[in-house]
Amino acid sequence: MIVYYRAVRVKDEIKQQAIIDATIELVNEIGFASCSVSKIAKRAGVSPATLYIYYKNKEDLLVSTYIQIKTTLGASVMQEFDPSLPVRDTLMAVGMSLFRHIAEHPQLFTFTEQFANSPYQDLVDRDKLEAVFQPLLELLHYGITQKIIKDVPMEILFAHLYAPIYALVNPHINPDFIVTPENIEISMNMAWDAIKL
Amino acid sequence: MIVYYRAVRVKDEIKQQAIIDATIELVNEIGFASCSVSKIAKRAGVSPATLYIYYKNKEDLLVSTYIQIKTTLGASVMQEFDPSLPVRDTLMAVGMSLFRHIAEHPQLFTFTEQFANSPYQDLVDRDKLEAVFQPLLELLHYGITQKIIKDVPMEILFAHLYAPIYALVNPHINPDFIVTPENIEISMNMAWDAIKL
Amino acid sequence: MIVYYRAVRVKDEIKQQAIIDATIELVNEIGFASCSVSKIAKRAGVSPATLYIYYKNKEDLLVSTYIQIKTTLGASVMQEFDPSLPVRDTLMAVGMSLFRHIAEHPQLFTFTEQFANSPYQDLVDRDKLEAVFQPLLELLHYGITQKIIKDVPMEILFAHLYAPIYALVNPHINPDFIVTPENIEISMNMAWDAIKL
Amino acid sequence: MIVYYRAVRVKDEIKQQAIIDATIELVNEIGFASCSVSKIAKRAGVSPATLYIYYKNKEDLLVSTYIQIKTTLGASVMQEFDPSLPVRDTLMAVGMSLFRHIAEHPQLFTFTEQFANSPYQDLVDRDKLEAVFQPLLELLHYGITQKIIKDVPMEILFAHLYAPIYALVNPHINPDFIVTPENIEISMNMAWDAIKL
């Protein structure tokens, strides 16, 4: 009976995740701009008012969704990071992991691409999100000191390492491109050619 | 009478361009999502109803604006295309021109980036827009047959040639990156390293 | 034909007043707190969206209504102001006019009473609204120098001159009080007794 | 067992009063119109659902709060009522006590002023609330028979006795008025001049 009394209905993490999932689905189906709170709520099977129990407002919901996706992506990709390997192998492994992760979760990728070009993107603490990639930055620095990697600004190194990946997997840019292990390897090798000394 | 007719036509075109300019300005100032027809009309100095004389609806206006920008960009960039030069020189020239064009017209770039991640983007005939880059495609093909360029899928070549440019100049991705002639050259040289055999 | 073209549909002052009238009616019927924009619009026979053509927002509508009523009241009451009369006669005439005006327009009075106790009241420039009563203030000052009126703070004089009027005609406070010429005279005489030296 | 029962009751009453106090505070801070049940509950440190254990609904809570304040005010003010004193002294004492009470509890006054201009005010049994002032009524009647006070309708006497007080202490009407003992005395003397024969 005590257990009964203590078991007051509790904020439902399943429901909270259902709302996020509904958001991602809807953005994929009808686009970021057409996503209204009502539509998201209906898709998640809750009342629009319920949504406001879990998120302060629409902005909070979208930003939270974005951060969740990016955090998961970062953690997953950086699992491959192994500083005991040669610089080249590490960078390639991380890049390939990124390729694969995006290819396996196209819905998440679509969401983040649309989010990044929305007015909401300014509300995210980018530095915090990118902190997980700090080891990558240090590895590139090390590569430069070892005369393995070109001594150019970091942004340019990153742009050549990872921008081609994003362009290739983006269906808006390359609707017909298919991510195969061969293509991944080809592209990552080219990225290495770009940055290596 | 002909004079009269032409005068009217000229006035029309000025107004029509004023609407497009207003659209681009507003997207830059308040973002794609916050741009309403009324706001665009007010900025252009016309009535909302007038806007519907020149464009079928909002979608038509935005798509027309996008096509105008992309067409102008393509024509401008391809001016540098000179098939009598070595392959490398041509590709570099085109890339640098692209870099410069974007850097010189940041408002147009902002518009296209926002448009490309909107539900409207599916309404554009991409093939038609990209037709202007056909010579580039042929040049790459030629480079492959001459064993100058890696024999990999076209999309991958393009991704490594131009995606880094877009990433670098995109203030959402690289808010602190400054486009200098040195940076342009560094990046284009790296792009060449990526695709060259 | 020229006339036809020039007669573009024009902001309709009749419609604008219809909205204000609807506002006043509704506040009388269902109270200030229950008045929604939709209800006001429906009562005025327009779409809620139309209301926003004439007023920036709900606040603007309510404040405008209040100012209109108060301005009309002030002008009407001060018509009785005749500085050539003895001080006592002037004050009595103004007070009686106020009594009568309120009694004849109970709906307007109800609106202002409710408005004055709403969060909107802080948005009104009271000094501007009360400027019309400046001659009254000066008259009281003059009466003090002439030793006709008690030399006490202005607020106290005003409170004793006019607060009883408002209390008497307020149906919330005196639901059964009937404004008769006799009652008006009785009350105004008492007010004079209060302030006279 | 009795002890247990009483302990529970005491706890209840504290919570119930906490809700009322929270209501008064919130009305003062954010205004009557912005007070929602959730906000009141949060301020009182209880769940919105708990509030419905103590009060049937929002209306019941607000009316109860109003009645509590008015009852306390009436009792406090009428403490000064001493029929053995001369009529004038009694009326003056009561008025001054009213002045002081309001000045000392501005939060309670703010609440009642806002309540009185809300749709809830019709739900109060005014006769019951005003019963406490019955001796005052009788005193005025007596004063009339003794030819001390003007023989005019009761409402008019009350209006001149107490409406100026409410107007003076009301910050909406007299934002700059400061309640000093001198001002209280001046005003009460004027009120007496108004009603005395």
Next chain:
DNA sequence: AATGAATGAGATTTCATTCAT
């Protein structure tokens, strides 16, 4: 008794588009 979760109803406001002139 006590509560956090849940919600239908309704609030204000803006939108893309059309109408009447």
Next chain:
DNA sequence: TATGAATGAAATCTCATTCAT
């Protein structure tokens, strides 16, 4: 052609209240 007025539909969000525990 050009327009200011007009609007139905839909947006985001809050509310008073009830439910399940």
